[in-house]
Amino acid sequence: MIYYVGVDVSKNKLDCLWLRDPENNKVKTRVFDNTAKGHQQLGQWLLNNIKAKPEEVYVVLEATSVYHEALTYYLHNAGFLVNVANPARVRNFAKGLGVLQKTDKKDSAVLARFGYQNGLQLWQPEPDEIRKLKSMLSRLEALESDLLRELNRLEKAEISNSSDVVIASLHKMIGELKVEKNRVEQEINDHIDQFPHLKKDRRLMQTIQGVGPVVSRLMLSVIHSRDFKSASGVAAYLGLVPKLRESGLQKGRSHLSKVGPANIRAKLYMAAVVAIQHNPDIKAQYQRLLSNGKTKMQAIGAAMRKLVQICFGVVKHQSEYQPQST
Structure with a gap:
């Protein structure tokens, strides 16, 4: 037997809902901190209340920036069945249920019901080399954004005949950002080259x-x-x-x-x-x-x-x- 759980994830907290009786819509809820300790407490609460093995508990969350990632890995490593659902699919499902007002408790209920009505769709962790590649690409993108902002500031400073101190500071920051951008880009290329399948596919x-x-x-x-x-x-x-x-x-x-x-x-x-x-x-x-x-x-x-x-x-x-x- 599979038991269905929805967890609405935010930066600081986790709204957890166990769909005790899907037919009669009986539920049990609890809120936990979105911390390592909170993740352990959530997992233990599920086991204590459901009285089932982790592999019989299906937990559905939404992809929410990076805030869901630590909980997802914790639950997966603890043996729970996990689905990181596409937010667009969940929104469409909620509309079909007639859920128009958005609250954390309603969101967790929708997620649990989404899991119950759509069957098992299991999340698997990304290969370690891809997880590292993504983190480096994210850092590179941040550096590119910072560099673009500084270049725009320099353009405005030069047009407005700003202080020489300000212009010198901008030139210094732009130079340092370019060096760091090039370094991270090289690290990305070196990382890809370490893995023959990634190097070949690229x-x-x-x-x-x-x-x-x-x-x-x-x-x-x-x-x-x-x-x-x-x-x-x-x-x-x-x-x-x-x-x-x-x-x-x-x-x-x-x-x-x-x-x-x-x-x-x-x-x-x-x-x-x-x-x-x-x-x-x-x-x-x-x-x-x-x-x-x-x-x-x-x-x-x-x-x-x-x-x-x-x-x-x-x-x-x-x-x-x-x-x-x-």
Whole structure:
């Protein structure tokens, strides 16, 4: 027998709900601190109350920035069944239940009910090399953002004829940020090169016109983060599947679902713009969609999706990209 639990995760606390009787909607709730001690207390509370083995307890949480990660690993290592649910799927499920007002207790109830009605979908930890790669990529992105902000400040300072002290300080910070950015970038490349499968997969993806060093390392972190069964699964994870507008002035038009990591979509957008010019398959698709009446943004969205699908294909088949169009 499987017992269903929902945990609404926030920065400081965990709202836990055990769905004691799904048919009659009887529940038991408890709030814990989102700390290592709180995680242990939550796990013990579940075992004490449910009177079941960890492998009989199915805990559903949402992906919430980084705040769910420590609890997820704790529960998995303790033997519980864990599902880190896509927030977009949970929102749609909640709408179907008629849950309109958002509270922590209602959110945990929705998560428990989501697990009960959708069957077991088990989370598995990412390979250690991918977890480390993601953390380094996140640090690199932060450095790039800091560098861009300082460059913008320098531009404003020079236009406004600011103090020489301020301009000198900005130049110093920009120089240090560039050095650190280059160092972290080299660490990322060295990390990838340590693992033959990552090194090879990155090389294969870089045979695709439109995919360079930046997109290839990002796609490595995505494709190897979980057991994707198909290219469409990767595209859905990245929020690149078309979704039909159901209201408003653009009713009937499709747009990207935009769930998942926005930073990766931003990089894929730039890569798709390049691929439209230089990749024969994506260029042909782009022109065909425009001639069929699609907007430029819809055609670019399709180009992003196809680029992801090609990346998945060369990794899955372990072969270099061979254009189908001439």
